[in-house]
Amino acid sequence: xxxxxxxxxxxxxxxxxxxxxxxxxxxxxxxxxxxxxxxxxxxxxxxxxxxxxxxxxxxxxxxxxxxxxxxxxxxxxxxxxxxxxxxxxxxxxxxxxxxxxxxxxxxxxxxxxxxxxxxxxxxxxxxxxxxxxxxxxxxxxxxxxxxxxxxxxxxxxxxxxxxxxxxxxxxxxxxxxxxxxxxxxxxxxxxxxxxxxxxxxxxxxxxxxxxxxxx
Numbered sequence: 522x523x524x525x526x527x528x529x530x531x532x533x534x535x536x537x538x539x540x541x542x543x544x545x546x547x548x549x550x551x552x553x554x555x556x557x558x559x560x561x562x563x564x565x566x567x568x569x570x571x572x573x574x575x576x577x578x579x580x581x582x583x584x585x586x587x588x589x590x591x592x593x594x595x596x597x598x599x600x601x602x603x604x605x606x607x608x609x610x611x612x613x614x615x616x617x618x619x620x621x622x623x624x625x626x627x628x629x630x631x632x633x634x635x636x637x638x639x640x641x642x643x644x645x646x647x648x649x650x651x652x653x654x655x656x657x658x659x660x661x662x663x664x665x666x667x668x669x670x671x672x673x674x675x676x677x678x679x680x681x682x683x684x685x686x687x688x689x690x691x692x693x694x695x696x697x698x699x700x701x702x703x704x705x706x707x708x709x710x711x712x713x714x715x716x717x718x719x720x721x722x723x724x725x726x727x728x729x730x731x732x733x734x735x736x
Contacts, residue, residue: 527556527564527566527567528566530552531566533549533552534549534553534566534567534569534570536549537549537570537573537574537576537577538573538576539576540573540576540577540580541576541580546577546580547586547587547588547589550574550577550588550589550592551588551592553567553570553592553595553596554588554591554592554595557595557596557598557599558595561599562599563596563599563600563603568596568600568603571596571600571604571610572609572610572613574589574592574593574596575613575616575617577589578617578620578621582624582626583620583621583624583626583632584621584624584626584632584635585621585632585635585639590635590638590639593617593639594642597614597642597643597646598646601646601647605647605650605652611652611653611656612656614643615643615653615656615659615660617639618636618639618640618643618660619636619660619663620636621633621635621636621639622636622637622640622663622664622667623636623663623667623674624636625673625674629674629675630675630677630679630680633667633674633680634679634680634683637664637667637680637683637684637686637687638683640660640664640687640690641683641686641687641689641690642690643690644687644690644691644693644694645690645693645694647694648693648694648695651695653694653695654695654698657691657694657695657698657702658702661687661688661691661699661702664684664687664688665706665708667680667684668681668684668685678719681715681719682719685712685715685716685719688703688712688716689716
């Protein structure tokens with residue numbers, strides 16, 4: 522039944538090729554997310570829409586908005602094997618993360634924090650593989666740059682927490698490469714001290730679990 526239902530919705534999914542021409546892209550994202558969640562799988566029809574989600578991100582002025590982050594997360598959970606085999610999609614994920622990390626749209630702290638959370642998700646999804654090795658150092662360089670902040674892009678405590686947690690997820694993805702990176706950039710002490718400082722502020726079970734796994 523699910524497959525037949527997908528077929529009937531295909532014309533709606535095709536609208537996502539140009540989301541700037543519609544006003545209900547969030548509703549389509551919710552449909553996509555629910556399909557994946559309820560079937561615990563990712564059909565070919567649903568997967569074809571995945572590259573279009575970057576267009577939704579761009580329409581949102583390089584922010585995730587209300588539903589996009591959650592939808593992409595479900596795609597990553599059930600589509601990781603296929604995404605791993607597609608370099609263009611991996612580059613797309615890194616591009617989205619970087620743009621969210623440096624978005625100057627209101628509210629900056631929320632948008633940039635979502636970019637950091639997205640990077641955490643990406644590193645954790647692909648842990649145990651080497652598919653992100655090519656992008657590993659450039660991505661962490663951008664995280665470090667964002668940690669330094671600027672007048673236009675301040676670093677509030679909640680954002681700092683999420684940025685530091687990217688390094689925990691990086692450790693989950695590749696412990697050796699992360700330790701080498703921190704050592705070569707002389708950041709080991711700063712990151713460890715920073716994590717200890719924000720540890721007491723961790724509130725959700727997810728964050729506490731992430732901290733334990735990372736260290």
